[in-house]
Amino acid sequence: MQPENAEGIIRLDGLQKSYGELVAVKDLSLDINRGEIFGFLGPNGAGKTTTINMICGLLKKDAGEIYINGISLGSDYQKCKKWMGLCPQEIVIWESLTCLEQLEFTARLYDVPRAVARKRSLELLGIFGLDEKKH
Known part of the structure; x- marks a missing residue:
């Protein structure tokens, strides 16, 4: 668990993800502090969506740690997801639902x-x- 006095609302520590031989995210570490506006910029295939999907728990990481509000995503996903929201790249509307x-x-x-x-x-x-x- 991350120290409680840490500033980072989101902390990534050595995050990694590969698809076979293709390394999508390699040893990514960063802190996003409370109140910061943050974005991932880069060309197609740079690992932006992969990283966001790992942070949201939609994709399993190969290595590293993800902390949300000081809590490890892997240890208490249910608590962490209550602090998250995601606006997907594609519009998600199920036509069969009102x-x-x-x-x-x-x-x-x-x-x-x-x-x-x-x-x-x-x-x-x-x-x-x-x-x-x-x-």
Whole structure:
């Protein structure tokens, strides 16, 4: 576990990922501090998406450590994922789900209880003027 007085809200320590002989991410270490705006820039194939997917727990790392808020992603993924959000490269909308179902499904990914997810989803649809689109 990272020391509690550490500044890094996200800390990568020696992160690595390979696909066979292709090394996608090699020994990446960095700290992203609370309040910083941070982005990965580079050409196609540089490992940007691979790194983000490892940070979010969507892709298993080969080596290294990932800390979110001082907690190792590998030791307590459920706690870490509550502090994360991801805007994917591709739009993720399931055509077979209604607006309400999409919101409830996403809430369930974050272990929000069903009743709370339903209530908050309905509130959000109202806030954004989408009441008529919920079904």
